[in-house]
Amino acid sequence: MKNLKMLLSYMSEFKRPYITAIILALLSSFCIVLIPLIIGMAIDLMVFGNTNFTLLLIYFATLLVLYSISEFLNYLVNKIAGEISQKTMHRLRSDLFQKIQGISISQLDILQVGDVISRMTVDVDNVGTGLMQGTIQLLRGVGVIIGTMIVMIALNPIIGLTVVLLTPLSLVVSTIIAKGAKKHYQANATARSELTSVSSEHIANQRAIIANGYQEIAMDQFEVTNQKAKTSYFYSHFYSALTNPSSRMINNFIYIVAGALGVFLKVSVGGISSFLIYSSQYTKPFTEITSVITDIQKADVSLTRVFAILEIPEEPDVLSLVQFDKTHGNVAFKNVYFSYDKKRSLIKNFNLDVKSGEKIAIVGSTGSGKTTIINLLMRFYNIDCGDISIGDMNINTVPFQSLRSHISMVLQDSFIKNATVYENIAFGNPSASYDIVKNASIKAQCYDIISRLSDGFDTVIDGNTLSKGEMQLICIARAMVENAPILILDEATSNIDSLTEIKIQNAFLELMKDKTSFVIAHRLSTIKDSDRILVLENGNIAEIGNHKELIKKKGKYFDLYNNQYNVN
Amino acid sequence: MKKLLRFISPYKFITALGITAKLIEGLLELTLPLIMADIINNALTESSTYITNRLLLMAGIVTVCFALAFICQRSAAYVGANFGHDVRCALNKNIHSMSFSNLNKFKNGKLLNSLTNDITHTQTSVSIFIRLVTRTPFITVGSLIMAFTISKEISLIIFAVLPITAYILYKIMRKSIALHKVTLKSLDSITKSTHENLVGARVFRAYNKAPSEIVEFESKSSDYANKAIKAIKVLALSSPLSALVVNIGVALVVLIGGQFVHTGNLLAGDITALTTYLIQILISLTILSNVGIVFTKAESSASRINEILETTSEILDSQNPITDTSEILPSIQFDNVSFRYNETSTNAINNVTFNIEPSSWIGIIGVTGSAKSTLINLIPRFYDVSSGSISIGGVNIKDISLKTLREYVGIVPQKSQLFNMSIQDNIKFGSSAVFEDIEKAARIADCEEFINKKHNKFNEMISADGKNLSGGQQQRLSIARTLARKPKILVLDDSLSALDNNTENTVATGLKENFSKTTTLIITQRISSIKYCDKILVMKNGELQDFGTHKELISRCDEYMNIYNSQKGGGK
Numbered sequence A: 001m002k003n004l005k006m007l008l009s010y011m012s013e014f015k016r017p018y019i020t021a022i023i024l025a026l027l028s029s030f031c032i033v034l035i036p037l038i039i040g041m042a043i044d045l046m047v048f049g050n051t052n053f054t055l056l057l058i059y060f061a062t063l064l065v066l067y068s069i070s071e072f073l074n075y076l077v078n079k080i081a082g083e084i085s086q087k088t089m090h091r092l093r094s095d096l097f098q099k100i101q102g103i104s105i106s107q108l109d110i111l112q113v114g115d116v117i118s119r120m121t122v123d124v125d126n127v128g129t130g131l132m133q134g135t136i137q138l139l140r141g142v143g144v145i146i147g148t149m150i151v152m153i154a155l156n157p158i159i160g161l162t163v164v165l166l167t168p169l170s171l172v173v174s175t176i177i178a179k180g181a182k183k184h185y186q187a188n189a190t191a192r193s194e195l196t197s198v199s200s201e202h203i204a205n206q207r208a209i210i211a212n213g214y215q216e217i218a219m220d221q222f223e224v225t226n227q228k229a230k231t232s233y234f235y236s237h238f239y240s241a242l243t244n245p246s247s248r249m250i251n252n253f254i255y256i257v258a259g260a261l262g263v264f265l266k267v268s269v270g271g272i273s274s275f276l277i278y279s280s281q282y283t284k285p286f287t288e289i290t291s292v293i294t295d296i297q298k299a300d301v302s303l304t305r306v307f308a309i310l311e312i313p314e315e316p317d318v319l320s321l322v323q324f325d326k327t328h329g330n331v332a333f334k335n336v337y338f339s340y341d342k343k344r345s346l347i348k349n350f351n352l353d354v355k356s357g358e359k360i361a362i363v364g365s366t367g368s369g370k371t372t373i374i375n376l377l378m379r380f381y382n383i384d385c386g387d388i389s390i391g392d393m394n395i396n397t398v399p400f401q402s403l404r405s406h407i408s409m410v411l412q413d414s415f416i417k418n419a420t421v422y423e424n425i426a427f428g429n430p431s432a433s434y435d436i437v438k439n440a441s442i443k444a445q446c447y448d449i450i451s452r453l454s455d456g457f458d459t460v461i462d463g464n465t466l467s468k469g470e471m472q473l474i475c476i477a478r479a480m481v482e483n484a485p486i487l488i489l490d491e492a493t494s495n496i497d498s499l500t501e502i503k504i505q506n507a508f509l510e511l512m513k514d515k516t517s518f519v520i521a522h523r524l525s526t527i528k529d530s531d532r533i534l535v536l537e538n539g540n541i542a543e544i545g546n547h548k549e550l551i552k553k554k555g556k557y558f559d560l561y562n563n564q565y566n567v568n
Numbered sequence B: 001m002k003k004l005l006r007f008i009s010p011y012k013f014i015t016a017l018g019i020t021a022k023l024i025e026g027l028l029e030l031t032l033p034l035i036m037a038d039i040i041n042n043a044l045t046e047s048s049t050y051i052t053n054r055l056l057l058m059a060g061i062v063t064v065c066f067a068l069a070f071i072c073q074r075s076a077a078y079v080g081a082n083f084g085h086d087v088r089c090a091l092n093k094n095i096h097s098m099s100f101s102n103l104n105k106f107k108n109g110k111l112l113n114s115l116t117n118d119i120t121h122t123q124t125s126v127s128i129f130i131r132l133v134t135r136t137p138f139i140t141v142g143s144l145i146m147a148f149t150i151s152k153e154i155s156l157i158i159f160a161v162l163p164i165t166a167y168i169l170y171k172i173m174r175k176s177i178a179l180h181k182v183t184l185k186s187l188d189s190i191t192k193s194t195h196e197n198l199v200g201a202r203v204f205r206a207y208n209k210a211p212s213e214i215v216e217f218e219s220k221s222s223d224y225a226n227k228a229i230k231a232i233k234v235l236a237l238s239s240p241l242s243a244l245v246v247n248i249g250v251a252l253v254v255l256i257g258g259q260f261v262h263t264g265n266l267l268a269g270d271i272t273a274l275t276t277y278l279i280q281i282l283i284s285l286t287i288l289s290n291v292g293i294v295f296t297k298a299e300s301s302a303s304r305i306n307e308i309l310e311t312t313s314e315i316l317d318s319q320n321p322i323t324d325t326s327e328i329l330p331s332i333q334f335d336n337v338s339f340r341y342n343e344t345s346t347n348a349i350n351n352v353t354f355n356i357e358p359s360s361w362i363g364i365i366g367v368t369g370s371a372k373s374t375l376i377n378l379i380p381r382f383y384d385v386s387s388g389s390i391s392i393g394g395v396n397i398k399d400i401s402l403k404t405l406r407e408y409v410g411i412v413p414q415k416s417q418l419f420n421m422s423i424q425d426n427i428k429f430g431s432s433a434v435f436e437d438i439e440k441a442a443r444i445a446d447c448e449e450f451i452n453k454k455h456n457k458f459n460e461m462i463s464a465d466g467k468n469l470s471g472g473q474q475q476r477l478s479i480a481r482t483l484a485r486k487p488k489i490l491v492l493d494d495s496l497s498a499l500d501n502n503t504e505n506t507v508a509t510g511l512k513e514n515f516s517k518t519t520t521l522i523i524t525q526r527i528s529s530i531k532y533c534d535k536i537l538v539m540k541n542g543e544l545q546d547f548g549t550h551k552e553l554i555s556r557c558d559e560y561m562n563i564y565n566s567q568k569g570g571g572k
């Protein structure tokens, strides 16, 4: 019920077509109700040797008109209902997508990719067909039933009332059955989600599965969820399929009762005809309603799942017009504390003052927190306490958009969107001219590679079509196009050969002129010339200084540096 | 759909049972109006016991009908559930048997949607087929026959109505099947975008892509909606149009029936029965057109499923593959090997020939995109050579069973692929390794340091894609996974790139100590990592530039020297 209310507020923009559809549906049920009456009257006209043909013709014409009107109305209703259900689905999908963009990275980390996809597609679909189309069909059916009841009572109160009294029975039965099915629909939805999660993870990492001969186990895992899907499918479908024969049985009884009463009460043949047509015509809306009731039940389950995501609070963004500008180059971390797992501290009392234009290198053993520092600066994660500021403005007081467009970064993990090379490079600035993109790719040493591709910049790529180093080059070109005042390189050249690296290094030097930069690298040769080198250890700064100073110090950095060309 | 019918055959008895039950139910239901007409026509002349008996008979029929329907619905749900399960199983199995190049062809979104959505559509259609479709033509034909026994002449009207309706339904179905196929394709791209945005969230945010991604997604989503609406508009016609035609028939029956009653050829009760039968037909046709909607979707989905089912891996076991490798020495021979990714593209690897001694340590170096990864992917037959041959210990790799070969050759991939399971399971990952092996592998790969920092040690859960680990930790876990399988040939594809120098040294030393018997291939960008290797392969542009020791290469290979010089500056 709570769901329905939310959905109603949701579809307020379709109020008008929705109400129109309902009115049209009721009108068409009005026509449908009239028809048996006329057929009955027509049959009563038929008497051996004494039939009033003029009247019969009039009835015939009326029938044709009513049929045409009601079917035309039905068509309109189907069309409108389909349209608004698709549009509601579109809104739901868009809102889900927007939600994904709006919630924090740590919230995203908890979500299962496959589960979200399942909600985005199947559940949204269920809601669309069940609630939007379903309710309209339901109302049309109810209209026919009520209209039929009224006419029947008017025709013959005894038969009519008997039918009216028996009718709810069929509704009660189907509601009970639908209630029973709900539990199974829930199980079905969960199983489906699990299935999607398992498959989505497997498909995305299929190559590792093949390489390690994991197929058998992967299939076994899949089979477990597949079995669950099978069982829940069986029960939910069996239950919901029962509503139809149950209500049909009850309707058939009503048909018999109506006929029997008609005979015993000595109603005219035409009159009985009308009743019989009514009670068999009854079956149609009932069949519709009962199947709609299970659809609605299913939709209700799905709606809960969709709203569960829509209800995740979004990460609050700053609603001010404050923006960084080009001159904001200094970065300060003051008493920063942070941990991913609140039980285990990682960054403790981190302090760093970076002047505008300074080149900072961050080194340290793996897992020491280098990427974490960058995550905090980008506000992928929020610090636990302390503050981080850029150009003397706390980064929490500036909108995300401004913060992130103030920084160009190459992440440790190369990400390629399934799109053209051009779109991938002009990622942060889709309106970048061809020259800018071309220039960036030349500087990032990937122009030749791109030229060799079948359609050059227009070649569609994904994470499997290029070599790992080539993907990194594309990501570097991407950062060069954005060209923001602060530059962050997190192991940006780890998979690139040293010949290419030197060329890129020169391009970076040019790019970093009067820019503040943070460079994380394990190959120390690439960061030797930095203004200051930060050696991180367990989330803390162990040493800080330039190359010469740190070498002289003969500490951690000295160790790392000496080890670099010293494998056994 | 036709091609998927073989998945029903294990359940043909239950299917037949369901269909038969439904047919008998339909048959019995058909007698109801007939009995009713009899009652009405004889109401005035016959005794009340006659009528009561008839009424009781009807009640009995209705009850039996319900029992039959119950059987039918149960079989339908049973067959549907099993059919879906079996198709899904087969589909999943096929995906798992795909080769790398098969996988390159399919977008993830499509595989996923087919496994879930498409199968649901087809399985629903199977259930519905059992429940409704056989019954519908049966009721139609039955009603026709019944009508025929009442009045041949008037039945002609019904005969005229049916083909018209059938034609209309057929046309509409055909049109909407085509429309549906396009719609499903559009759904794939919705799935893909969602997947991409979840997996690459950090990059999308770093570049402020949210607004443009939302716009892009909305356009995809509304494209989907528009295509679906187009299909709906066509389908929305089916039920009203067919109903209109049948109803015109009803009106004609009334009009012409009047004539017959007037001339004494029919009784008014007969007209009642005739219209009832027509309405029966109408209801079945309405059901049929609703079923048509389900079938339309199923048909489009089935062709997508078939496309995947019919994709078979080109990489197969030979006739009597070798499964025992105890006699095979871990040497590697490449004989004139060339390879290209697509029929149309140029060679990624060109005429490569070399010979690697058992238990030797081999370095592989070369600039970005020089086909180092491609080269080593040929050894476990992730791709098959386009020409030439590769042997291990003198045995052509095509003669070794794939499973054995891939156990024999362990590759640590360039991009770590971690799963949402515990650290222990990520390392074990299907191998026969016991806990001691896992621990040892983790120790050699220098994972212990970070595993011990985790709350649950080896039982700590790793997030999907290893998101809760640092880059270097992911790499080491991935190395441990391969080590735990104790391969005879070990390949590290730039797998130390995210490690700092100290950690790299620790891992390299550990490998040297524990895997000295193993033939080891190390792809790297750092000369220092392979300087002491027995031999080094230098790749350039898909060709083998040179193959020799560090000393030899330094004196004769320009490519190697260039790389060496570029790194010397940083050394001591």
Ligand SMILES: Nc1ncnc2c1ncn2[C@@H]1O[C@H](COP(=O)(O)OP(=O)(O)OP(=O)(O)O)[C@@H](O)[C@H]1O
Pocket (backbone or CB within 6 Å): A109, A340, A341, A346, A364, A365, A366, A367, A368, A369, A370, A371, A372, A373, A412, B450, B467, B468, B469, B470, B471, B472, B473, B498
């Ligand atoms: N999303 C996360 N959830 C929980 N823990 C995390 C998460 N990301 C990183 N960690 C943990 O935080 C620590 C620091 O990770 P970080 O990625 O900052 O290391 P790093 O210095 O960048 O290492 P590398 O050189 O290997 O990339 C690691 O121990 C890691 O396991």
Ligand SMILES: Nc1ncnc2c1ncn2[C@@H]1O[C@H](COP(=O)(O)OP(=O)(O)OP(=O)(O)O)[C@@H](O)[C@H]1O
Pocket (backbone or CB within 6 Å): A464, A465, A466, A467, A468, A469, A470, A495, B104, B341, B348, B366, B367, B368, B369, B370, B371, B372, B373, B374, B375, B414, B494
């Ligand atoms: N699936 C694929 N389909 C088509 N071309 C591909 C595919 N994978 C790689 N290539 C191309 O083949 C060439 C060799 O790629 P490969 O991955 O072997 O290079 P690599 O030497 O490993 O490079 P890196 O040092 O960057 O890892 C590249 O030009 C790449 O674009």
Ligand SMILES: [Mg+2]
Pocket (backbone or CB within 6 Å): A370, A371, A372, A412, B470, B471, B472
């Ligand atoms: Mg990192």
Ligand SMILES: [Mg+2]
Pocket (backbone or CB within 6 Å): A467, A468, A469, B372, B373, B374, B414, B493, B494
């Ligand atoms: Mg590679």
